[in-house]
Amino acid sequence: ALAAAYQADPQATLVAGATDVGLWVTKGLRTLPHLISVGLVPDLHKIEHTPEGLRIGAAVTYTEAKEPIAALLPDAGEVIRRIGSTQVRNAGTVCGNIGNGSPIGDGPPLLIAAGAELKLRCGDVHRSLPLEEYFLAYGKQDRQPGEFIEAVVIPQPRPGTVFRAYKISKRFDQDISAVLGAFSLVFDEAGRIATARIAFGGMAATPKRAPATEGALQGQFWTDATLKAAQAAMKTDFAPISDMRSSAWYRQTVAVNLLTRLFVETAPEHAGTETRLAGWKEQAHV
Ligand SMILES: Cc1cc2nc3c(=O)[nH]c(=O)nc-3n(C[C@H](O)[C@H](O)[C@H](O)COP(=O)(O)OP(=O)(O)OC[C@H]3O[C@@H](n4cnc5c(N)ncnc54)[C@H](O)[C@@H]3O)c2cc1C
Structure with a gap:
């Protein structure tokens, strides 16, 4: 009807x-x-x-x-x-x-x-x-x-998937995002990044993937050198605007920095490092 x-x-x-x-x-x-x-x-x-x-x-x-x-x-x-x-x-x-x-x-x-x-x-x-x-x-x-x-x-995440999402807003609660970065990395058995899907809000006129960043990660081991290459690539993926929520410079800087955060949370050399307050996962379920 x-x-x-x-x-x-x-x-x-x-x-x-x-x-x-x-x-x-x-x-x-x-x-x-x-x-x-x-x-x-x-x-x-x-x-x-x-x-x-x-x-x-x-x-x-x-x-x-x-x-x-x-x-x-x-x-x-x-x-x-x-x-x-x-x-x-x-x-x-x-x-x-x-x-x-x-x-x-x-x-x-x-x-x-x-x-x-x-x-x-x-x-x-x-x-x-x-x-x-x-x-x-x-x-x-x-x-x-x-x-x-x-x-x-x-879809059900494939085995070996690591998914992270970071909302950046002026207030922690009850605020529209300045930038939101979401990252899905699938690691192969050797520890290489087999596929990377990265999407951002607040960085373009639509929600948008980051193809150059994804390309810099795919097929690579998740090392400091890969992080640097991905950060350089990300600068070519987006040309954000300035508005009342944040400046273009802030958006670009924060997006690149979120890759560092992703690295610190998910790279083997930092295994287990948590950048969020203890108990966030339990909170996510209530
Ligand atoms: C105080 C406040 C805080 C908010 N905070 C956030 C926030 O933190 N993050 C965030 O992302 N958003 C936020 N929003 C925005 C809003 O809550 C979300 O976008 C919400 O998901 C919209 O869903 P809705 O069901 O209310 O959509 P509606 O208002 O009912 O519709 C939204 C649009 O979608 C269209 N639409 C609805 N259903 C369909 C359909 N089935 N097919 C095609 N088109 C459809 C409508 O025509 C309209 O264009 C906030 C809004 C308010 C008022």
Whole structure:
């Protein structure tokens, strides 16, 4: 019924938790004459373990998704714990964050680094695409009139995967990110980085991968020399802007420094080094 209703009225505003859409009204003073809510569609309010991975339906809130995501990727759970406030996490959805398409949304870089697939539907036609391909340009996503997000699917991490995500914001809680870096490294049996998926928020007009950095890491042992090469490469991946959250210089510096943090937490020579307060993993689950 939702698919038919939206296809019949593609000009309508889709609304999930309204934690973004609500502000278009209260702050933007816009009138939204026709809303279609995904919030009460039972098919979209499901979290399922499927052969493809953890499938999170479009009506699933952050509060509901946090525990299953944290079980897969503890660092992602920790970032979700810091999204907005309890009220925002109780209403806001993982897929609404994607639908909003903000370059500083916290969900997309996490999900892109994790290799997530987006599930879209228009009428009876379903399609999937790697999440990073959904974000075409600032304010522009790969979505046709009448098409909506059904779910996002996070694959099970491959053996040997190390996943880290770091949210940088002025306040620890209840703040939008200046920069968010998410890193997924898969080590082979010899200890080389077989694959690297790195995605950042706040560094470009869309959530974006770091192909030059990934290339500098892939096939290499995780050593100080590899770190230096990756940091040099990262300077070519992004040309961030200055805005009220931070300057371009700060963003670039912090992004490069997050690679150092990743190295300190995950390189064999630093085995076991923790840069966060004791107990963060337990916190990520509550
Ligand atoms: C106080 C406050 C703090 C916040 N803090 C954070 C933060 O720390 N990090 C962060 O990333 N965000 C934050 N946000 C932003 C917001 O909470 C998130 O982006 C949230 O995930 C949006 O989800 P929603 O369900 O409320 O989306 P909605 O507001 O309902 O919708 C958002 C957009 O997605 C579209 N949409 C919704 N569902 C679909 C669908 N199924 N298919 C296609 N399009 C769809 C809507 O049309 C709209 O364009 C904050 C917001 C507030 C008000």
